[in-house]
Structures are given as structure tokens and as C-alpha cells.
Amino acid sequence: MPAGVKLAALSLATVGLFMLDDPAWLALALAGVVALILTGGLRFARAAARSLRILVPFLLLIAVWHGLTGQLAEGLAVALRLMAALSLANFVTMTTRLTDMVAVAGFLTTPFRRFGLSTRALELSVALVVRFTPAIARQGSLLSEAWRARSPRRTGWQIVMPLAALAIDDAEHVAEALRARGGVEPPNDTG
Template sequence: MISLTSPVRTGAHGWPAGVKLAALCVATVVLFARADLAFQLTAAATTLAVTLVGGWTFARAALSALWRLWPFVVLVVLWHGLTGAALDGAVIALRLLTAFLLANLVTMTTTLSQMIAVVMRVAAPLTRLGVNTRALALGMALVVRFTPVLTDKGTALTDAWRARSHRRPGWRIVIPFAVLAIDDAEHMAEALRARGGTTP
């Protein structure tokens, strides 16, 4: 669902990772605490303006990721429209888009090593309870790293199907996609074992 670190440098690249992640948490809580359309429109416009500050190349990469959300946005808007709660649907759709764009901005301006360092620092007290914080941080990094990879592979499978058939791919690519995901997971597990695993 989320982009990797952008090669296009912005001012936000130099901000501490902990500050950006904390700001993301606070912003997300505020977004879900407010249910008025005017606030959600303002939040979306502000987030878009912040994205454009990084330049057109940076903004285009950030905004292109929003395309992955269109099925969810359409579903939310249609459902609430059919149930007579179109205003609520608009609020939820804007909230979803804004939260996603904010999270994407954080990952685009923060390296995985910086995010892992923050997670390790915040979770340090849990080591006294026997929690393997290294595995926790690694799990988060893998989710951020492989979500766009799997998305790209799903897109490639869909394109390959469409090139060979006039029918919609639908559920037919689920099994090959699952096989690809399992294969990637096995390769990653082997690589981790070769490097000592997640043992602190």
C-alpha cells in the first residue's frame, strides 16, 4: 500500500523519524476524532499542499499511490449513498485518502533504518517482558518494504492475464499471486536464517 523512500530530496527528509511518526499518529487520531466535512476537506487540502511543496516529481509519485485506494473509496461512497448517508460516506472517503497520503509521505521521506531505530527505541522497555523487539521492528520493515512489491506483482499478473484473454482476471489470479507471495516469503526466511534470524 506504501511507497519506499523517495530519491527526490525534500525538507522533510532531514526531519527526525520519531517526530514524523509521532506527528502521523497525532494527525490520524485527529482525523478520526472529527466527523465534519469542512474539517476533512481542509485536512485533505493541507496534506495535498504539503505534498506539492516537494516538487512535481515527488508529488506525482505520492499521489499515484492513491490510485490503489479507488475500489475502497468507491465502495464506501456507494454504500453510504444507497443507505442515505452520503455525507458520512464523503467524510470517511476523505479521511481514508488523507490518512493514506500522510502515511505515504512519512515513508517516502524516512528510510527503513530510521523507522526501525524508532521502533526499537520505543519498544525497548518491552525487552524486560521477554518481547523480541528486533523481530517487531523487522516485521514492520518487511510490511513497508514488500507491500508495494506485492502490489506490483499483482499488477503484472493482471496485465499478463489481460494480454492472453478477453475475460476479466478476477479470482483467477488469486492462486498464482499466493504462490508468488509464498515464494517471496520463503526466500526472505532463508535470507534471514543465513544472517542469524531475529535473535537479539
């Protein structure tokens, strides 16, 4: 299926998910997304689940908070909606080549070029976000494992600064590589 069709279907499905409020319908939608992911096989489904595993504590926190405030149905709906939308987005990114997604971004930004605006930076941004999001999540997982190996306490905010430093370091390396290839102009520090 072409990348443009997948991304359009993802957009429509996400809008549809945000129109649903009933947790039963949202659970059914999530089951449909899981069935879609399973069409890729068990190995593919395990890889998809691993990449989304970091979301589970946040979604549980949302549900628990709403439960404590007497809005359990709303919290469950929010958690199910987010899990379904993010799982579907993950499925699309796992089944679509990065170059195809960048081409779709280039096509969608074509009208801006008519006004003389360069869309190359936006297209490159799409590629970098898709490429580096899993890498940053992997680094966060490694930092959490390192924390657990050294401390009996649970990991938490303590890994935020090291993760931010790693992300900034990676961004600087990518920027240097892009500049070396003539892809990005260095920032102007003169004002």
C-alpha cells in the same frame, strides 16, 4: 525532521482525522495533505499518487455503497478520511529512511526488553512490512496487466490466488536469506 517526530505527528494527525465527521473538514484536511506532498515536487507527487492509485476503487466503492444506503455524507467522510490518512502515511514512508523507522520501533519497544522479551523480530517485521508492501502492490499491478492482456473481462478476484502465491514465495525467499545469515530460527515442527 527526525523519524520519531514524523511518526508521532502522523499518529496525532490520524487521531485528529478520525475525530472529524464533516466531509468539508475532511476534504480540507486531504487538501492539506496534498499540499504537503506537493512540497516534494511534481515528480515526487506523481510517485505518491501512483502508489495510492490502487486505493481509489475501494474508496469509491465505500462512497457508492453509503450513497445507495442513504448515507452519502458518512460514506464520503469515510473515503476522505482514509485517503487523507493513507496519503499522509505514504508521505512519511516516502520521506523517512527505513533504518530510521526501525530505530524508532526499537526505541518504542525498549520497555519490553526489561522483561526479557526479544524485540528484534518486531523491529524486523516493521522493516519487512514497509519494504514489501510496495513490492506486493507492484506485483498485483503486473498481474492485473497480464490479466487484461489475455482477457476482455475486468480483473477481479481471479488474481488473488496468484498474488497470494507470489507473496508467499517472496516470504519464503526472505526467510531463507534471513536463516542463512543467522537472523531467524526455522520453525519447530515437532509441536
